[in-house]
Amino acid sequence: MSHARDLGDGHRPARPFSVRVAGARRSARRRALAQLAAATPALPALVVCVVVLSGLADGAGMIWLPLLVAGPALAATTNGPRGVFWAGFLTALLGALLGVRDGVPGRELTAVLAALVTVTLASGLSSVLRGRRERVLAAVRSVAETAQHALLKPVPATVGPFQAAVRYSAAAAEARIGGDLYALIPTPHGVRLIVGDVRGKGLPAVGTAALVLGVFREAAHDEPDLLAVVERIERSLARNLGHDDFVTAVVAGYPRDGHLEVVNCGHAPPLLVSASGSISAVEPPLPAPPLGLRALAGHTPGLQTLPFADGDQLLLYTDGVTEARDGGQAFYPLAEGLERHVSQEPARTLDALHDELLAHVGGRLHDDAALLLIRKPAAGPAVASATGHPGPTARPSEVKCCP
Structure with missing residues (x-):
């Protein structure tokens, strides 16, 4: 579990010089190409x-x-x-x-x-x-x-009680979608969301992503229990995927005020940012297999219930972000980047993270990458982060298993 430093009076560190230089170079390159085309x-x-x-x-x-x-x-x-x-x-x-x-x-x-x-x-x-x-x-x-718009629908700036933002980059040069998937929808059972990563690339991965998202959107509206939503996705993949295919995913829901439910199926742990600025990884209590492999693994994922108060934020992402390498083969430090750029505006936070990620890899990602950030704004005037009150931690207050 990693913790961010105190954010003090709310001022964020300026973006690194390398990020600003990379952004300026990309802008200059786009202008030069536009002039050449003209x-x-x-x-x-x-x-x-x-x-x-x-x-x-x-x-x-x-x-x-x-x-x-x-x-x-x-x-x-x-x-x-x-x-x-x-x-x-x-x-x-x-x-x-x-x-x-x-x-x-x-x-x-x-x-x-x-x-x-x-x-x-x-x-x-x-x-x-x-x-x-x-x-x-x-x-x-x-x-x-x-078709891409129907598969990965735009996420509005406000969904239920949350501010939200998404940034997605496909590894294929001319593609807008790939094997990563996300969705954030309001339902009769609260806001529900999913971020996942399909094994493989190309059109087969896109087809599997479409299958997962279709089942999720239906089940999220029909099933009051989040574990039942995961079970529906699991059954559909078991019928339609090959023996070597699977999908890692985090499925989350907000059924009642102040609490967030999370089910992790072999995916990278989300990052929880408290109102005070501390950052912690939401690790599952027990490792769970990816979707599509439950029959081979023999055990089921658990449900975590986390406190999620005003000012808290949750970042879900795929391994295309954390496994992005620079010229020295060093991975991108997402938690450190989030610490540098976290703000009260999810879109602004993800813009800064995405720019820094592209600067880290030299301008071109080699794997699909998705970032989804939700924030629960305070009901009244925003409270400055200098209060120093501890935010919610990533420990589960309740764990139960799929049927």
């Missing part, structure tokens, strides 16, 4: 101008004329068919003028112009096919984003 359509005209000016300066037009085919060829990668044909027409016109000016023999000039026309026609066809592929890709991406 200038790309003008690249064919720039190449043609360089060729024409070189021919004018050198006086040997026949040497430079064949290079003019680069104009329409490049236009096919950045422009539509109309842009390609205009590039080909202007390039042929300039080539003819340059050839006549330098006295290029008619046969050679005709051969160059014929090559320009051929390249223009081929580039135009390539541009048409590229545009068609991009439209299909845009349609597929739109469908995928809709």
Whole structure:
């Protein structure tokens, strides 16, 4: 169990210099890429101008004329068919003028112009096919984003009595979802939430995550007992997963004021931040198997009941956060990062943690990473953390087992 230092008058340490530098570098990189993308359509005209000016300066037009085919060829990668044909027409016109000016023999000039026309026609066809592929890709991406939105729904800033925030990063460069999962929903039995990690990556992991979330959302509304929710997920995975597949998860609920229920199924322990600023890991009383492996392990997870008062916060996360390594192969110290950045605004806290995490790994995560933070705000005016009163600890006040 780790404890944070006293937060005193509520002022937080400034973000490390390395984090600010990494953030500035990412912003500069994005600006440079945006400027390059804006200038790309003008690249064919720039190449043609360089060729024409070189021919004018050198006086040997026949040497430079064949290079003019680069104009329409490049236009096919950045422009539509109309842009390609205009590039080909202007390039042929300039080539003819340059050839006549330098006295290029008619046969050679005709051969160059014929090559320009051929390249223009081929580039135009390539541009048409590229545009068609991009439209299909845009349609597929739109469908995928809709599916992603349905799977990992946005978490509102306020859910029941809690302030909440989520940050999620998929390891796949073009993906928004992966094998990590989360959900936070209000139900007739109180607010319930889950954070989990599916074994494996790619589409199979996404399918398993969708299965877990679907069962959780249904069971969370139907079952008054949190252990029954976990049991429903377990039975569904036992029917649908392979022998080597499993899901680690933490399922939590807030059924009554002042108490939080937690069931840990082989997952990393959540971090509990008291109103006074102390940080402790919510370790399960007994190790429990991941979801999908109960039949092999032979025992069931227990239910922890924790005090959760005004000003307390709970951070759930996946191993993509704690196992993220820097250049020296050192893991990211999540508890220390939370101590540095914890605030009364969950979104602000997670923004700082996420920036620091990316700075730690050099800007690119190699595993899916999820962070979910809830905070129970005080009913009245916020109490300064300088009061020094101890917050709730992570010891379970009640433990019972799944049926």
